[in-house]
Amino acid sequence: MIPGKFEYHIPTTVDEVVALLGEYGDEAKILAGGHSLLPMMKLRFAEPAHLIDISRIGEIKGIHEQGGTVRIGAMTTENELIASELLQQKCPLIPAVARLIADPQVRNRGTIGGDIAHGDPGNDHPAAMMALDATFVLRGPNGEREVPANGFFLGTYWTDLQQGEIMTEIRVPPFTSGTGYGFNKLKRKTGDFATAASTVVLKLNGNTCADIRITLTNVGPTAFRADEAENILRGQVISEALIEQAAQQVMAVCEPAKDLRGDEEYKTHMAAEMTRRSIRDALARAKG
Numbered sequence: 001m002i003p004g005k006f007e008y009h010i011p012t013t014v015d016e017v018v019a020l021l022g023e024y025g026d027e028a029k030i031l032a033g034g035h036s037l038l039p040m041m042k043l044r045f046a047e048p049a050h051l052i053d054i055s056r057i058g059e060i061k062g063i064h065e066q067g068g069t070v071r072i073g074a075m076t077t078e079n080e081l082i083a084s085e086l087l088q089q090k091c092p093l094i095p096a097v098a099r100l101i102a103d104p105q106v107r108n109r110g111t112i113g114g115d116i117a118h119g120d121p122g123n124d125h126p127a128a129m130m131a132l133d134a135t136f137v138l139r140g141p142n143g144e145r146e147v148p149a150n151g152f153f154l155g156t157y158w159t160d161l162q163q164g165e166i167m168t169e170i171r172v173p174p175f176t177s178g179t180g181y182g183f184n185k186l187k188r189k190t191g192d193f194a195t196a197a198s199t200v201v202l203k204l205n206g207n208t209c210a211d212i213r214i215t216l217t218n219v220g221p222t223a224f225r226a227d228e229a230e231n232i233l234r235g236q237v238i239s240e241a242l243i244e245q246a247a248q249q250v251m252a253v254c255e256p257a258k259d260l261r262g263d264e265e266y267k268t269h270m271a272a273e274m275t276r277r278s279i280r281d282a283l284a285r286a287k288g
């Protein structure tokens with residue numbers, strides 16, 4: 001349970017991080033809150049020779065609104081997301097998700113950027129980001145690029161983040177009137193990852209579902225979007241019968257791994273149930 005030897009760097013700007021990543025290549029790892037990386041280092045699943053601690057970089061912390069988007073610095077902690085009045089007003093799904101992550105100690109240090117960049121199928125922000133149609137800002141040796149959350153998660157612990165890049169910011173469109181969300185997460189106990197979780201963001205036009213995104217956590221190699229289930233509901237007046245059809249469609253696309261939280265069949269059924277609940281919650285919130 002003791003990590004291998006490493007050299008510790010503590011830069012104060014993003015430019016310095018990019019320079020260090022360029023200098024040390026795949027021997028370097030960014031350290032944010034450390035709640036995923038340090039356990040992996042203690043188990044020797046990760047043995048970086050250089051740790052680049054980004055906790056002193058002010059430019060990647062905090063939450064503000066600019067140019068019609070809510071912008072969240074990658075180094076913003078879960079507790080800061082929970083406490084944000086701006087997020088409560090503009091994008092309440094994010095604090096709702098953060099509130100159910102791990103335990104108070106983890107939420108005090110764990111960051112939204114680390115949760116996304118880690119690419120863990122059990123992490124909760126990836127599915128939320130896809131449901132919100134968020135964009136990630138990545139900075140590397142060739143400058144800055146913006147990538148949509150949809151398409152960023154490529155597989156287990158595998159994202160579109162390239163070697164030499166740091167995630168600096170998460171951009172989220174604020175909710176408009178008629179938007180509702182649902183986030184339902186089944187977990188065995190406080191501090192555990194999801195057995196299955198479902199996130200729904202929908203927009204009503206009158207009584208009709210003008211748009212909807214349904215995303216799932218920990219029932220596949222990575223968080224993913226249930227497009228076919230969305231198609232059942234988009235353009236319709238949502239009824240219990242349609243919710244059931246969407247839930248059945250979710251079951252058809254789940255590929256959970258059997259583990260201590262349950263077998264494939266149980267997790268698949270739980271993903272469907274979390275989805276039924278999230279659609280109902282989103283609908284109720286959208287109606288106000």
Ligand SMILES: Cc1cc2nc3c(=O)[nH]c(=O)nc-3n(C[C@H](O)[C@H](O)[C@H](O)COP(=O)(O)OP(=O)(O)OC[C@H]3O[C@@H](n4cnc5c(N)ncnc54)[C@H](O)[C@@H]3O)c2cc1C
Nearest residue numbers: 030032033034035036037102110111113114115123124167
């Ligand atoms: C007991 C326990 C329970 C947990 N339960 C949950 C849960 O239910 N839901 C959930 O979502 N998470 C859960 N987590 C994970 C937790 O939220 C972590 O904090 C999170 O996964 C990683 O964030 P971090 O800031 O700690 O990143 P770190 O552990 O420091 O880094 C994680 C990875 O991301 C990379 N990285 C970090 N920041 C950046 C960046 N800005 N740019 C590029 N790469 C970066 C690192 O190099 C590393 O590879 C749990 C953790 C623990 C210990």
